[in-house]
Amino acid sequence: MILNGKSQVKDVYDAVADPTRRKLLQMLADVEELPLHEMTVHFEMGRTAVSKHLAILKDADLVIARRVGRETRYRLNATPLKQIQDWVSFYEGFWKERIVKLNLLLEEKK
Structure with a gap:
């Protein structure tokens, strides 16, 4: 192109x-x-x-x-869509980790 x-x-x-x-x-x-x-x-x-x-x-x-x-x-x-899947998977792990940390903090505040 x-x-x-x-x-x-x-x-x-x-x-x-x-x-x-x-x-x-x-x-x-x-x-x-x-x-x-x-x-x-x-x-x-x-x-x-x-x-x-x-x-x-x-x-x-x-x-x-x-x-x-x-x-x-x-x-x-x-096959090239794997690049997008890998990128999204990284951020899925990123947000899961953040949510776990947030839940721990909220539990500590109780």
Whole structure:
């Protein structure tokens, strides 16, 4: 993807920040693969806009595209989502620890 004249590969966090792209990922999680025209009917935007969203997901390695004749079929590559899961898991532990400490403090105050 070219932004401001510089090549930039989108990271997973940028790619999933948009609700349209999250919906595309969810759609692809439910099937083996889908062609662009089958995904486009689920959005109030044109084929070109959906294609641009898919390009961002592809740049983040979240989707894999394969040509079949004249159409492109997309499938989910969920492996990069592990980065997000790991990040969220860290903060889940962080908050659990804080809650335990808060409960201890509250028990001491009784």
